[in-house]
Amino acid sequence: MDFILYEADGAVATITINRPKALNALNSQVLDELDKTLDAIDLDTIRCVILTGAGDKSFVAGADIGEMSTLTKAEGEAFGKKGNDVFRKLETLPIPVIAAVNGFALGGGCEISMSCDIRICSENAMFGQPEAGLGITPGFGGTQRLARTVGVGMAKQLIYTARNIKADEAYRIGLVNAVYPQEELMEQAKKMAATIAKNAPIAVRNCKKAINDGLQVDIDQAIVIEEKLFGDCFETEDQKAGMGNFLAPKDQKVKVVPFKNC
Ligand code: DAK
Numbered sequence: 001m002d003f004i005l006y007e008a009d010g011a012v013a014t015i016t017i018n019r020p021k022a023l024n025a026l027n028s029q030v031l032d033e034l035d036k037t038l039d040a041i042d043l044d045t046i047r048c049v050i051l052t053g054a055g056d057k058s059f060v061a062g063a064d065i066g067e068m069s070t071l072t073k074a075e076g077e078a079f080g081k082k083g084n085d086v087f088r089k090l091e092t093l094p095i096p097v098i099a100a101v102n103g104f105a106l107g108g109g110c111e112i113s114m115s116c117d118i119r120i121c122s123e124n125a126m127f128g129q130p131e132a133g134l135g136i137t138p139g140f141g142g143t144q145r146l147a148r149t150v151g152v153g154m155a156k157q158l159i160y161t162a163r164n165i166k167a168d169e170a171y172r173i174g175l176v177n178a179v180y181p182q183e184e185l186m187e188q189a190k191k192m193a194a195t196i197a198k199n200a201p202i203a204v205r206n207c208k209k210a211i212n213d214g215l216q217v218d219i220d221q222a223i224v225i226e227e228k229l230f231g232d233c234f235e236t237e238d239q240k241a242g243m244g245n246f247l248a249p250k251d252q253k254v255k256v257v258p259f260k261n262c
Pocket of ligand 1: 021064065066077078079080106108109134136139
């Protein structure tokens with residue numbers, strides 16, 4: 001891999017987009033390598049993933065404008081599909097993904113962060129969908145995921161004006177969950193990932209699936225999705241261990257239940 005770093009530490013993996021000279025812009029090779037990296041995650045061991053960008057200036061400064069500038073209509077569509085397929089793979093990864101946004105998250109950078117379950121950022125982060133100023137529409141799901149994340153009116157304003165926003169505004173509109181000083185960002189991301197990884201893995205996976213799948217359908221169908229995923233947790237060792245610990249006599253309770261992923 002030239003542009004992706006992968007590091008596993010216990011149950012938490014960190015994927016770093018590593019193309020700092022181009023502010024981690026997404027070209028075809030980065031997308032291909034990210035795709036392969038996601039396929040190779042050992043889901044029996046890893047329970048939470050952190051996605052970040054190399055360096056202290058940029059998370060991802062967008063799709064690679066140099067590569068896109070000469071595309072034909074057909075090539076543009078193919079490039080859009082490549083990105084969308086990888087982003088969708090990230091979004092539907094069975095385990096949670098935290099975007100640790102350490103600087104620019106513009107265009108495809110904002111879009112990839114929105115394919116993650118949770119976004120936290122550093123104080124120098126900047127978000128935006130500048131595509132309308134480049135003569136294109138957001139092409140990696142921005143029109144869809146931004147509206148679902150911050151609401152239709154705010155998404156339309158940001159996309160039509162192509163205005164970039166700083167971390168505090170991203171926090172105010174609910175695009176990120178928290179803002180940290182740059183030097184604390186990864187520590188905080190790891191802390192959150194470890195907290196997630198401590199919980200019952202099947203339950204966490206089913207929560208992710210229930211939320212994601214439920215948002216695609218009406219409330220009656222969504223409730224059925226939730227019921228099925230709720231039922232799916234029963235008879236698992238995780239459910240027995242979690243409830244067993246709650247019901248155990250006080251002196252036999254453990255603080256952290258050793259969930260086994262089965
Ligand atoms: N692509 C390629 N290279 C980039 C880049 C990008 N998006 N962003 C930065 N770089 C490169 C710069 O060209 C420069 O390279 P060298 O000149 O050193 O070789 C290096 O990174 C450092 O950048 P700057 O010198 O510009 O650094 P500054 O600190 O002065 O400025 C900046 C930082 C982030 C404000 C500026 O670099 C910038 O405005 N970058 C572009 C941000 C942007 O507009 N991003 C959105 C890209 S559009 C679709 C599929 C996908 C998409 C759309 C359609 N379909 C096919 C349907 C997605 C579109 C986008 O993401």
